[in-house]
Amino acid sequence: MDYSAPYKGNFIPSIQNLGKLIIQDGTHLIYMFPASAQKIDWVNELALQGETIYFIDNSFFSKRIKYSIIKKVMEIIKNENVSVIHTHFVAYNYTLAFMKMFLIARVKIVGNFMNEFHPPLNKYRKFKIFITKTTFHIIIASSSAVKESITNTGICSEKIEIIYNALDTKHLQIFNRINFTNNKDQKVILMFGWTYYRKGVDIAINAVRELVNEGQNIRLVIAMAGGLDVIENEIISQLGSVPSWITLQGPTHNVASYYNSSDIFLSSSREEGFTYSVLEAAYCNPMIIASEIGGHPLDIPFISHFESGNVNQLKALIIEILEKSLEEKLKIKTMQKKYVITNYNINKWSESVLEVYSKLLN
16 A cells, blocks of 8 residues: 555554454455555554554555565565455556566456546556556445546446445544634634645635635634645645635644534545545534535535535535534534444445455455
């Protein structure tokens, strides 16, 4: 997995849950992270918990093919008796494609596509699509929107299984209250901001700016794993400066603290594979607004949604939510929490992945 974020998020607990079911099935799961993840606390915690972890040079995730990397991966496959390689955050991997064609014919390769697949429109596009098509025996798409983006490149739909991301609730149990406000009457809208355009940060800023100018007492908290300076420069480019009603927030291991310290969670994205954040927000306390795109779980009851990019619709929804009574909000949150626990159960996700493995190996 090409994953070296400073926090586990919902992703790593999902893989851990899969690992527990794999052990029950009579085998085991091993992790491979990029070398840049070696000093991350939660990665070291996994090792202390007895997980088998390997690290690979970051160049493995580039288009370079190195003999030293091939040799290392071959040794791991032999020593661990690997039968399935399951990748995350890897769309086209030249080394894996080469190894599949010439060295590891017996090993099945599954690609988990968490985001929509849009190869760049340049002279390498067809080759990158060919590499993707060649590498994976099965592609797991995290939503129907992701599957559609893959099939639009010409990759056969029969090769693609849809398994929606699921919710790990354990990492949402512990939280602290954070005071993001300047005064007791100020309302907080939380969103995640990486990357700026894809997450629709500009859309959110335009809506909140207009509301603030109209007299609404709102603070927009933009959280992200890193790159605060990049986001700050984007805001300055859009507005000329970072206004006082915007707070830029770095990463946290207790993401529930962010959700539960906010009145509204906003996902104004232009594109998502299938976002964990809306599921997490549904389990926690804030009301939810999401753009109408394929990667948002708009089936959650009473989720507010707007046409992607429509600032006026977004403004109207924010005002509508802020005017709801506490009793009405509590009823909505009770239903949303119950819904995501039932319909986005992490055990169901793990079982579905195991079914894909079984399909490949039998």
